[in-house]
Amino acid sequence: MSSNKLFLSLGQVLILIISFISLFLTSWLIIPAPTFFLLKFGVVAPEICPWLFLSNIITLGLALLFIYSPQLKRIICIFSLMGLLVCSWELVRIIPTQMQMNTAMNQALGADYQQKIPVEVKAKMRKQPFILTDIFRGINLQETRHLTNINFATPAGVPLNMEVYQPSKVGKYPAIVFIYGGAWQNGNSSVNPEFNRYMAARGYTVFAIDYRHAPQYKFPAQLDDVRFALNFIRDRATEYEADTDKMVLFGRSAGAHLAMLAAYEPDAPPIRAVVNYYGPVNLTQGYNEPPNPDPINSRAVLQAFLGGSPQQFPILYQTASPINYVKPNLPPTLLIYGSRDHVVEARFGRQMYNKLRDQNTAVFLEIPWAEHSFDAIFNGVSNQLALYYTERFIAWALVNS
Structure with a gap:
């Protein structure tokens, strides 16, 4: 040849x-x-x-x-x-999805909600919900300051650390507390730092916190750790340039579950807004009606987290479900789910939204093609849409809630 x-x-x-x-x-x-x-x-x-x-x-x-x-x-x-x-x-569905999201934001926050965001804050935000070139070149995160390995508690002898992301200039900034996901079993405060850097560059002090993991440490240990972190942040707010009167809780998946519980429980500290990316809200129903297919074995995950099934511990499952804490005057809540999520199905986010919206400000955004953890690709199609509306929701909530 x-x-x-x-x-x-x-x-x-x-x-x-x-x-x-x-x-x-x-x-x-x-x-x-x-x-x-x-x-x-x-x-x-x-x-x-x-x-x-x-x-x-x-x-x-x-x-x-x-x-x-x-x-x-x-x-x-x-x-x-x-x-x-x-x-x-x-x-072909990107533009219709963007239009649906615009409608959802306008209906919940008012058609003029963007006009209520300070001009200097809005100037730093993304100009469009989806920018094709950012898929290929990435999203510009800009310069920030970054502090690591800050110990905030040592419950049961387990050192818990946080990372802090700050704007490049010294000042006093609204605080975002970020709680990672991982089925309550995996992860640490350094995972997926792009969002933290992005928001810090736009005028926020972002605290990425850690918590103890199941199955060694079962609920409510994780929620206790979030409380430890919030108390630490309030005590050290001046040192880290955080305005704790303007605090937002943001969580992904298991972290979103903890963020909602921390913000909704009766003795919760003042929180201005909650952002929930694909978080479980009804653990009893989630156990009894797992997704199909079920790639993470949802029942095993919940048993590791809570120590058994809802048949064994019905009260514990109810106590650990954010949907059971809905009452008037909760912080404004943004819920973002993927229609193709096979870990936490979008119907649970919609269920939470329907219960919240009667007496509280809530926004539900659904991305038709997105799976669980869609924002792991920071410049991806879904996260671009989510980021655009998330930063506007947070800015609006800090002014209006």
């Missing part, structure tokens, strides 16, 4: 491999992940959809130009066209 024929042969095989990989990744836009390992593909694929769209276009073009075998060309073209069709299914 001549070197030219060998080169063409290897090139054709490479195009086929790239086409298959593109289609494989794209397929997770519509296939629910049955296992925790495959869940990673289900999370990432929707967030890099423009990259996948581009990849499928490239492989289609390469097939048309450089594949001479009719059968191989047909296979690659079919792969690429299927990938393009699936990607288009998400991309």
Whole structure:
């Protein structure tokens, strides 16, 4: 075989491999992940959809130009066209989803809510809910100050640390307390720092806190640790340039669950707003009606967290469920869920919203293509939308709540 024929042969095989990989990744836009390992593909694929769209276009073009075998060309073209069709299914829904989110924000906060945000605060925010070029180049986080390994408590001999993100200039800033997710079993205060840096650069002091993990430490240990952190922040507010009269709790997944409990419980400190990204709200129903498929084994996670089933500990499950704490005059709450979330289904966020909105300010935003932990890809499609409305909700709440 001549070197030219060998080169063409290897090139054709490479195009086929790239086409298959593109289609494989794209397929997770519509296939629910049955296992925790495959869940990673289900999370990432929707967030890099423009990259996948581009990849499928490239492989289609390469097939048309450089594949001479009719059968191989047909296979690659079919792969690429299927990938393009699936990607288009998400991309064409970005603008309608953005419009739905605008409507939800306007209905809950008022059509003029953005006009109530101080001009100097709004000037630092993202200009559009979705910016295609940011998918490829990333979101500019800007310069901040960052403090690490700050011990705030040592319950049961377990050292708990926090990280603090501050604007580049010394001052006094509203406080955001960030609580990470991880099924109450994994994670630490340094995970997913992009949001913390982003918000610090826009005029907030962000505290990323730690808590003890299940199953070694069961509920309410985690909630106790959040309380320790809040007390520490209030006691040391001046040192860390935080205005604790303007404090927001923000949590992801298990962290959102803890944020809601900390803000809603009867003896909660003054909190100006709560941001809940895909957090569990009704643990009893979540146990009795797990998602299908259930890639993290939700029942096992809840048993590790609470020590058993709701049949064994019905009162404990009720006590640990934020939905049971809804009453008038709670802090304004933003709930963001993905329609394709197979860990905490969006119906639970909607359930919480329906109960909150009768007597409180609440916003429910649903992203049709998003899986659990969609914001792990900070410049991804879903997180761009979530970030745009989250920063506006927080700014509005600090002025109006």
